[in-house]
Amino acid sequence: MSDHHNSHVNYLAVFIALCVFTGISVLTDVIHIPNKAVLAVIVLAVASAKALCVMAFFMHLKFEGKWKYVLLAPTTILAIGLPLALLPDVGVHYYMIDVPQIEAGESESGHSAESAADADEHGDSHTSEHEAAETEH
């Protein structure tokens, strides 16, 4: 079993590496990177590196047999597949939709009620609910 192998691992070194990675993540927030895409790539890359350290050394996956691939491949594929399947529909706006929040944000002040009513004409259920709540009030 794996126990004879992983006794050589210097867990303290792994722990220190993880703390340094965490420090880098916090630093990216403190120095304030204006480009969100760049920030996301950096912090998620750091998170992936941390995850790999934890899985390889703390969870001993580096020293386990081939069964780890058989066991983890299906769940990983399904886990990645779900967001990818949702992404085209919800995550990417390739069609126009009526979102009351966006309309309210666009009209500076005082026109929100008008634009909400406008959205209601297009059959937006959220807006109708909100207006119903207002009338009840």
Added chain:
Amino acid sequence: MSHAPAASHAPLKMGIPIPNSKLGMWLFLGTEIMFFTAFIGTYIVCRLGSPGWPQDTEVTHISIWAGGFNTFVLLTSSFFVVKAHEAMVDKRFQKANKYVWGTLLLGFVFLGVKGYEYKGKWDHDILPHHIPETEAAAVYKGLGLLNAVVQSELVDLTVHLESDPERLKRDPDQLKPLEREERHAAVQAEIADQPELPERLAELQAYNALFAELSRLKDADQREALSLHDFEHELEAMHANQQYGGLIAHVHAPHPIKYGNLFASIYFLLTGFHALHVIIGLILFAFVLKQGNRLNSAWTDWVENSGLYWHFVDLVWIFLFPLIYII
């Protein structure tokens, strides 16, 4: 031909060369990976699809330092668990016991910081279904806050009409519309009778003036003649009012937060399920600590499997930290 097994052979071990309990834990972690990536993936997709997602920490009340500290706490606890397992394998059970204690304490520290953060969200009313996302909704919420003050004043002033005074103190919203009208009429009657105590009269009149002001604002809102800007001005003037300003000192005009409710739902869903996993992990470690000096090799697999679970909880946090606190 006989198929009887030869007695000299070692018993045949089918399947994967790890203990069944460890295989079970890994299979469970496989389902857990899907459980959490479903939530994290949904968060990413919803966020990409919601332009104007709340990011300003003044609005979201998310502190990088609280998140960073908790990351450090969980990483340290993971280190302790792996050291505990190492000690168990080396049969140094006292040492293992100490490391498990350390893990348990750090788990509580994590939950404490999380609780502190939740309290902040609660105090600022950053809760699902509580956040106005448009200006009209902000006015609606502001009027609701004023209305709550008026109702609670009415309950206080007419407490002598109540058979069970504690009922409404607990929740002024329990006042039914008919009761409300009756009590409002009672206040009017008492003002007309000129109560002897001048303080009492002042209280009744303050309620009455506040009620009238609220009715005027509600009416303007019904006619869609009350923008958030107007409401802020009205509220400012009301705060300065000598008669009832003190009653509504704590009421502030709410600000619309676009996608605030979706943000709050996702925040509590992700961090809540994670915290639940932390609690379950602490229970697993409590079983080990319950052994005290009786801890022995029979518990090595338990420590290893709970450790795997704990590392997984740490892994989830490793991704939640940048996704919620930084990006």
